[in-house]
Amino acid sequence: MPRLADHDARRATIVEALWRVIRQAGIADVSVRTVAAEAGMSPTALRYYFPTQDALLTNAMRELVAVASLRVVPLLEAARDRRGVETMLAELLPVGEQGRADQQIYLAFAAHALAFPGLRGISEETGQGIRRLADRAVEIMIASGELRPDLDPERAAASIDALVQGLTFQGCARPALTSPAELRRTLAEHLDLLCRPPRECE
Amino acid sequence: MPRLADHDARRATIVEALWRVIRQAGIADVSVRTVAAEAGMSPTALRYYFPTQDALLTNAMRELVAVASLRVVPLLEAARDRRGVETMLAELLPVGEQGRADQQIYLAFAAHALAFPGLRGISEETGQGIRRLADRAVEIMIASGELRPDLDPERAAASIDALVQGLTFQGCARPALTSPAELRRTLAEHLDLLCRPPRECE
DNA sequence: CGGGTGCTAGTACGGCTGTACCAGAACCTA
DNA sequence: TAGGTTCTGGTACAGCCGTACTAGCACCCG
Numbered sequence: 001m002p003r004l005a006d007h008d009a010r011r012a013t014i015v016e017a018l019w020r021v022i023r024q025a026g027i028a029d030v031s032v033r034t035v036a037a038e039a040g041m042s043p044t045a046l047r048y049y050f051p052t053q054d055a056l057l058t059n060a061m062r063e064l065v066a067v068a069s070l071r072v073v074p075l076l077e078a079a080r081d082r083r084g085v086e087t088m089l090a091e092l093l094p095v096g097e098q099g100r101a102d103q104q105i106y107l108a109f110a111a112h113a114l115a116f117p118g119l120r121g122i123s124e125e126t127g128q129g130i131r132r133l134a135d136r137a138v139e140i141m142i143a144s145g146e147l148r149p150d151l152d153p154e155r156a157a158a159s160i161d162a163l164v165q166g167l168t169f170q171g172c173a174r175p176a177l178t179s180p181a182e183l184r185r186t187l188a189e190h191l192d193l194l195c196r197p198p199r200e201c202e
Numbered sequence: 203m204p205r206l207a208d209h210d211a212r213r214a215t216i217v218e219a220l221w222r223v224i225r226q227a228g229i230a231d232v233s234v235r236t237v238a239a240e241a242g243m244s245p246t247a248l249r250y251y252f253p254t255q256d257a258l259l260t261n262a263m264r265e266l267v268a269v270a271s272l273r274v275v276p277l278l279e280a281a282r283d284r285r286g287v288e289t290m291l292a293e294l295l296p297v298g299e300q301g302r303a304d305q306q307i308y309l310a311f312a313a314h315a316l317a318f319p320g321l322r323g324i325s326e327e328t329g330q331g332i333r334r335l336a337d338r339a340v341e342i343m344i345a346s347g348e349l350r351p352d353l354d355p356e357r358a359a360a361s362i363d364a365l366v367q368g369l370t371f372q373g374c375a376r377p378a379l380t381s382p383a384e385l386r387r388t389l390a391e392h393l394d395l396l397c398r399p400p401r402e403c404e
Numbered sequence: 405c406g407g408g409t410g411c412t413a414g415t416a417c418g419g420c421t422g423t424a425c426c427a428g429a430a431c432c433t434a
Numbered sequence: 435t436a437g438g439t440t441c442t443g444g445t446a447c448a449g450c451c452g453t454a455c456t457a458g459c460a461c462c463c464g
Contacts, residue, residue: 026317028230031421042443104316110375111313114306115228127376158388166368173312174329186360193395244413
């Protein structure tokens with residue numbers, strides 16, 4: 001078997017090139033040729049690894065989510081209380097160079113999935129994944145005794161889920177109006193609401 | 203001046219056809235030809251009213267937001283307390299036939315705006331508009347004495363803003379997992395959190 | 405009842421798209 | 435060193451894209 005090329009590395013190169021194309025020119029500009037040029041190879045070489053455009057887009061979106069999971073899951077497993085939960089959820093927000101870029105790319109994928117059946121599955125799986133993160137966050141805060149006992153856990157998780165997605169959307173769609181500090185503060189404030197208010201009853 | 207044609211009506215026809223194309227085939231399929239076919243006219247006729255594609259897309263997005271405003275603003279002006287605020291905010295959620303369609307189209311526009319400078323202005327304006335709605339909502343609930351007095355109004359508005367956007371995104375991106383009733387319940391629960399908890403302190 | 409203007413349809417151009425094919429380079433095995 | 439497999443580049447084909455141009459229809463005004 002000659003000409004051993006590291007297929008995984010090659011695919012990673014291509015997928016990362018696709019991400020850059022989306023971030024710089026939008027998903028509408030994604031084509032075999034633009035991605036191949038960005039990856040520094042010929043369109044034919046690209047098609048050798050991803051025979052069809054569906055496979056290319058699907059793989060790129062799945063990989064994006066997988067990379068984000070790699071960042072978040074350790075934080076989730078390390079979380080023991082509200083503070084840990086907040087750190088974990090903050091990792092999902094479009095803050096920092098990498099985070100903002102990733103979330104913008106994800107938003108483009110998610111919107112594209114509305115009309116592109118091939119991506120819909122991953123889109124819904126990812127949504128379920130975020131919801132599961134919110135569920136776990138609530139469980140952790142229940143275990144630590146910080147969540148207000150009068151709240152329905154399922155409802156609390158739903159609100160965390162929606163809030164994080166909303167902050168993500170805002171941070172991407174109108175970054176000028178929502179600074180990273182602002183995003184983090186809104187997240188913290190919401191967790192404050194869900195946890196027992198620190199002030200005493202009058 | 204012969205052949206009087208109602209320009210506004212013609213433009214409305216075209217814009218509505220564009221919306222249908224986005225909803226049925228995605229924004230990637232928007233072209234002079236597809237929209238003209240959907241509107242039942244020739245591409246040339248379409249280009250007579252919208253000389254360039256930028257103008258077409260920009261106008262269609264602006265009109266979409268304007269229509270939504272027409273639905274929401276009366277509800278805002280009528281709102282006097284938490285109940286009225288909830289009704290107003292619920293109108294923004296992707297519930298019902300029309301609401302869901304509108305929000306899916308808006309999401310497609312917003313995502314497209316990330317890489318299409320012509321739409322970015324409207325996108326940011328719309329974001330500011332939603333934030334203003336949240337600000338007004340908080341003012342109303344302060345005036346009615348329902349908002350928890352220990353909350354910072356600005357922070358409360360930011361959380362409402364983010365939550366509504368998040369619910370909108372979820373309702374579009376994964377409708378199977380977020381029923382209209384679920385969306386409304388999460389909104390209600392969040393307003394509950396922001397208002398004085400009904401239960402007495404122990 | 406012509407004249408002229410608002411409006412429409414058809415056609416054409418260069419450029420980009422996804423996909424397919426084929427010859428040839430590169431490299432491990434024997 | 436020769437062979438055979440993996441991989442790559444170039445080229446080609448329909449088809450759609452935005453835009454531009456030109457001829458002609460339909461109607462109101464005088």
